[in-house]
Amino acid sequence: MKEQLEAIRKQAFDKLEEINDIRELDELKVHYLGKKGELTQILKGMGSLSPEERPIVGQLANDIRTALEERIAEVKERLIKALRDEKLKSETLDVTMPGRIRHLGKKHPLTAVLDEIKDIFLGMGYEIAEGPEVELDYNNFEALNIPKNHPARDTQDTFYISENVVLRTHTSPVQIRHMKSHKPPIRIICPGRVYRSDAVDATHSPVFHQVEGLVVDKGVTMGDLVGTLQAFARGIFGENTKIRLRPHHFPFTEPSAEVDVSCWGCNGSGCRICKGEGWVEILGAGMVHPNVLRECGIDPEVYSGFAFGMGIERITMGKYGIDDMRLLFENDIRFLKQF
Ligand code: PHE
Numbered sequence: 001m002k003e004q005l006e007a008i009r010k011q012a013f014d015k016l017e018e019i020n021d022i023r024e025l026d027e028l029k030v031h032y033l034g035k036k037g038e039l040t041q042i043l044k045g046m047g048s049l050s051p052e053e054r055p056i057v058g059q060l061a062n063d064i065r066t067a068l069e070e071r072i073a074e075v076k077e078r079l080i081k082a083l084r085d086e087k088l089k090s091e092t093l094d095v096t097m098p099g100r101i102r103h104l105g106k107k108h109p110l111t112a113v114l115d116e117i118k119d120i121f122l123g124m125g126y127e128i129a130e131g132p133e134v135e136l137d138y139n140n141f142e143a144l145n146i147p148k149n150h151p152a153r154d155t156q157d158t159f160y161i162s163e164n165v166v167l168r169t170h171t172s173p174v175q176i177r178h179m180k181s182h183k184p185p186i187r188i189i190c191p192g193r194v195y196r197s198d199a200v201d202a203t204h205s206p207v208f209h210q211v212e213g214l215v216v217d218k219g220v221t222m223g224d225l226v227g228t229l230q231a232f233a234r235g236i237f238g239e240n241t242k243i244r245l246r247p248h249h250f251p252f253t254e255p256s257a258e259v260d261v262s263c264w265g266c267n268g269s270g271c272r273i274c275k276g277e278g279w280v281e282i283l284g285a286g287m288v289h290p291n292v293l294r295e296c297g298i299d300p301e302v303y304s305g306f307a308f309g310m311g312i313e314r315i316t317m318g319k320y321g322i323d324d325m326r327l328l329f330e331n332d333i334r335f336l337k338q339f
Pocket of ligand 1 (some may be wrong): 047129169171172212252253285286307308309310
């Protein structure tokens with residue numbers, strides 16, 4: 001029985017050295033020390049021993065049990081510590097590491113300028129009107145006093161969807177729609193995307209944005225137009241901005257003018273932005289042609305109106321000193337971040 005006990009001791013201790021998992025350790029404990037464990041079984045068989053042998057074997061069995069229990073406890077502690085170390089290592093937080101920068105979204109410069117333009121006109125009591133980008137030839141041209149043979153209808157300038165449908169070349173058709181569905185007094189601005197068959201370069205794009213304005217009421221004069229544009233120019237380019245009107249021709253206004261603002265770069269003395277002129281052209285304007293009013297069911301003997309239209313790209317480029325329109329459409333984050 002002594003040999004049996006010694007064999008169990010050796011076997012158990014050998015196995016213990018190879019264990020590296022707590023579950024295996026628990027199994028081993030049960031295997032030797034459990035109720036049905038090997039050591040327990042042997043102790044149960046002690047009855048068959050002689051009275052002299054009994055205490056010696058008993059002592060030995062108890063020593064082995066104690067030694068085994070101690071060793072198991074040690075191994076268990078070692079395993080738990082290893083487990084904890086591993087966990088700590090995998091959860092290490094290096095508080096000296098640099099943070100990850102989250103960039104804040106910003107308004108696109110075109111949106112920012114459009115918002116400014118809207119603010120100025122909303123402040124003067126205008127409403128915003130919108131219309132479709134795919135438009136009837138009638139609304140885009142004919143109702144605006146641009147007859148069938150007018151050069152503006154050339155396929156060089158206009159994207160035709162079909163004979164009677166175009167991609168709008170300006171937002172003036174929104175004004176036609178509005179005049180046909182509303183009675184004066186009318187005071188609207190029409191912001192939106194417009195299309196012209198131009199090749200892309202630093203100052204042209206086949207898609208760009210306009211804001212057009214329309215006021216129709218009794219007794220509206222050219223003086224109202226000039227005062228409105230003056231207020232607008234000061235609002236967008238600064239208090240000291242002056243405007244100047246040059247005679248021009250648009251089929252839908254009479255008289256018509258091109259409108260310049262004093263250069264924001266040099267205040268009128270001449271620089272690179274205004275090419276030495278001191279003035280920069282920013283919009284077209286005029287008194288609504290009687291034919292247009294009549295076409296929309298408004299009596300030109302009773303009512304008069306003015307209209308104006310501007311390209312948002314050009315104003316944005318001027319305000320921010322951007323020299324290539326393509327930058328506004330490429331959405332390069334390095335460019336957009338600067339605004
Ligand atoms: N519709 C014109 C254009 O797109 C601009 C304009 C609007 C001119 C109103 C005069 C009056 O070119």
